[in-house]
Amino acid sequence: MARLTLEERREAAIAATLRVIAVDGVEAATTRRIASEAKMGQSSIFYAFSSRDELLAAVVAHGVAQELDYMNGWLETLADYPEGEAPMEDLIRAGLLAFAENAITEPARQQVLIGLALYARRTPGLEHLAERLYDGYYDVGARVLDEAARISGCVWSRPTTDLAPTVIALSDGITLCWLGTGSRERVNAVVESAVTLILGYLE
Structure with a gap:
């Protein structure tokens, strides 16, 4: 499987976060839940964003x-x-x-x-x-x-x-x-x- 670029990881994390928020709200958008939705490890999330707040700011x-x-x-x-x-x-x-x-x-x-x-x-x-x-x-x-x-x-x-x-x-x-x-x-x-x-x- 091809390794995702940094930009691809960012886009996947943002899209997954939007899906989680649409179903259960911002509070449910934990890094664990986002990583599961994006089908990537939490380490990939933190490789693309330094924190949950930075990810949510991008979202x-x-x-x-x-x-x-x-x-x-x-x-x-x-x-x-x-x-x-x-x-x-x-x-x-x-x-x-x-x-x-x-x-x-x-x-x-x-x-x-x-x-x-x-x-x-x-x-x-x-x-x-x-x-x-x-x-x-x-x-x-x-x-x-x-x-x-x-x-x-x-x-x-x-x-x-x-x-x-x-x-x-x-x-x-x-x-x-x-x-x-x-x-x-x-x-x-x-x-x-x-x-x-x-x-x-x-x-």
Whole structure:
């Protein structure tokens, strides 16, 4: 069997850690459990990472990068809309429903991201990773609002950088609604309330 390179060991350990967290949470991601999931010895884990905290920091950074790539891809789809193509209400509803569908179809991914963000916030030295995740969310949220205004011809009553944290809080609420209830009906109700709230910021 070919000997894994350092980068391959790192990638295998990160992937295994994500699988463990998806099933049992961050607390279950011990080096023993990760090594078993990755089908490698604990010594291989410590060859690739100096400590469990260093491994978890790499996992957080990986999760942040993946989520921001996903959100930027979502934003790129709006760039194809010409101006005046759709009413603001339809754009906001479609965007939130697309976000909800992602939470519904990939609940494990959402659970992992929530767990990683909370872990980073309470771990000294990793706080910046959670901040990076939400700064990225806010940046994408503001750009989505800018694109929605361009497409609909509407004007926001406040800068989109000020509105973005509210939009992201609403999307977090949609995610938690699904993870907590598993009810599409309740998720749809939250989406409709979110649409009404966001439209209240139009001039």
